[in-house]
Amino acid sequence: MNSLMIFAHLVGAMVWMGGMAFVLLSLRPAAFAELEPPLRPRLVFATLRRFFPLVWISIALLLTSGLWLMLQTGFAQAPPAWHAMFGIGLVMMALFGHLHFAPFKRARRAAAEQDWSRVAQSLQQIHKLVVINFTLGWIAIALVTLWH
Numbered sequence: 001m002n003s004l005m006i007f008a009h010l011v012g013a014m015v016w017m018g019g020m021a022f023v024l025l026s027l028r029p030a031a032f033a034e035l036e037p038p039l040r041p042r043l044v045f046a047t048l049r050r051f052f053p054l055v056w057i058s059i060a061l062l063l064t065s066g067l068w069l070m071l072q073t074g075f076a077q078a079p080p081a082w083h084a085m086f087g088i089g090l091v092m093m094a095l096f097g098h099l100h101f102a103p104f105k106r107a108r109r110a111a112a113e114q115d116w117s118r119v120a121q122s123l124q125q126i127h128k129l130v131v132i133n134f135t136l137g138w139i140a141i142a143l144v145t146l147w148h
Contacts, residue, residue, distance in 0.1 A: 002072060005065040012061030013141070019051050020134040028127065041120040045111055048126065052100060059093050081147035088140040092133050099129045 027047055031040045066086055070078050103125040110118035 002069065005068045005072075008061045009065035009069070012058040012065065013137070015054055016058040016062070017134070017137045017141075019054060020130055020137065023047065023051070024127075024130060024134055037120070038116055041116045041123055042111075044123050045107055045119050048104065048123075049108075052104065055096060055100075059096065062089060063093070079147070081144045084147070085140045085144045088136050088143075092136050092140075095129055095133050095136075099126055099133075103129070 023044075028044060031043050035043060066089060070082065070086065073082075075083075103122040107119045107122035107126070110116070110122060
């Protein structure tokens with residue numbers, strides 16, 4: 001069962017981190033380089049609308065598998081890096097929750113009204129939060145990999 005939980009944890013992390021890498025390092029720069037301002041927020045918003053359900057699934061996988069592994073090992077016996085990763089993961093999940101229920105919700109309302117300049121403003125806020133989460137994700141990966 002532990003192997004299955006480790007697999008689920010890795011899948012959740014890869015989907016979430018990989019999606020953030022794609023959006024930050026490929027989609028957004030390409031949209032700014034190739035598309036006129038009215039089209040940029042449409043593409044980025046449509047992409048996030050499809051990606052965010054995968055993030056919720058990733059969060060469920062990470063939280064379930066992480067808790068399972070911590071409980072199986074015992075919180076007191078778990079390596080310090082696991083505790084750091086768990087704490088960072090909770091912060092990332094909270095930031096995503098805020099991102100989803102505040103700026104993304106505003107972006108959805110603005111998109112329904114075809115107000116693409118307001119969508120763009122919300123996407124700017126989302127971008128900052130995604131950069132923070134992406135950085136935190138790499139810190140968690142580095143800690144759990146390098147802290148022995």
